[in-house]
Amino acid sequence: MTRIQDTYADMVQAGDLHADPAQEAALPEFERIRVALQAPVKRGWFARKPEPIRGLYIWGGVGRGKSMLMDLFVSVVDAPKRRVHFHAFMQEIQAALHEARKADVEDAIAPVAKAVADEVRLLAFDEMQITDIADAMIVGRLFEKLFDAGVVVVTTSNRVPDDLYKNGLNRQIFLPFIDLLKQRMEVHELISPRDYRQDRLQGEQVYFTPADAAARKAIAAIWDDLTDGADQALVLVVKGRKVEIPRYHNGVARATFHDLCGRMLGPADYLALAEVTRLLILEDIPALGRSNFNEAKRFVTLIDALYEARVRLICSAADAPEMLYMEGEGVFEFERTASRLREMQAEGWGEA
Structure with a gap:
């Protein structure tokens, strides 16, 4: 499988992209995840549980190429994957939780997270932002279950993790999610002078x-x-x-x-x-x-x-x-x- 750095270089040579040192500096993080996702998973009674793959939270100013890099990454990954806007994903989760609660389950988040994890190994989100308190209340437990199930998360954002849901209602309930992101994902700032x-x-x-x-x-x-x-x-x-x-x-x-x-x-x-x-x-x-x-x-x-x-x-x-x-x-x-x-x-x- 071609490295993402080589695919990027080919696109620059073809004139589809401009070479950007800030973008090139982020490519090894994407490649690290691609390689880890391609590694065969050992199965059997005595197989050790594989080390969790750290995801990637890439943030920076508008127009710096974050979404472009993520799309390029998703295109070269050979694993069950989904690329979706974060708000659209959370809307789906809220709807699924509503249905799960109708079944009177003890913990509605558990079956919803399992359904996601059964379908994908990689979730690629565009523009992680939290603006709704309903999302803020559930993302911590939802993502904890996704991470524990082996789902790898890559996301773009215009904000550093510590600024997510800034000044939001009952923000203290949300803060453990920020800690979780920093524990389970590499945080990489895309610093480019070009918009x-x-x-x-x-x-x-x-x-x-x-x-x-x-x-x-x-x-x-x-x-x-x-x-x-x-x-x-x-x-x-x-x-x-x-x-x-x-x-x-x-x-x-x-x-x-x-x-x-x-x-x-x-x-x-x-x-x-x-x-x-x-x-x-x-x-x-x-x-x-x-x-x-x-x-x-x-x-x-x-x-x-x-x-x-x-x-x-x-x-x-x-x-x-x-x-x-x-x-x-x-x-x-x-x-x-x-x-x-x-x-x-x-x-x-x-x-x-």
């Missing part, structure tokens, strides 16, 4: 008006370039409610104005979105005013959340930011939103 996602947008138009067929075509091209055509819906659980993002891949989300502002969403929903999204494509922002005052208020709240979290924004709108809200209550207050929309269009915005 490849920003590089791909360099010189690109990011605010399209009017929101017509030409805008849709241009945005579709940007989306395909950023996601390589891969996407799926992402469901966030916020205070027990489900918030669906129609299209999502590796921290890039895509939705319409109606998806995010035409529904009864509030600040907590937009903050949760900003937690898991580093770039949002928002399409079909209409003219705002008396006829859609509530939607306009939600839009202001959304932009505030994105702005404070330094989320990059690409959008299509009926008019320029200063011309979007021309009549009705809230015109004066919208001036700040228009100013932020202008600032967010600047090349390099969101890097800080």
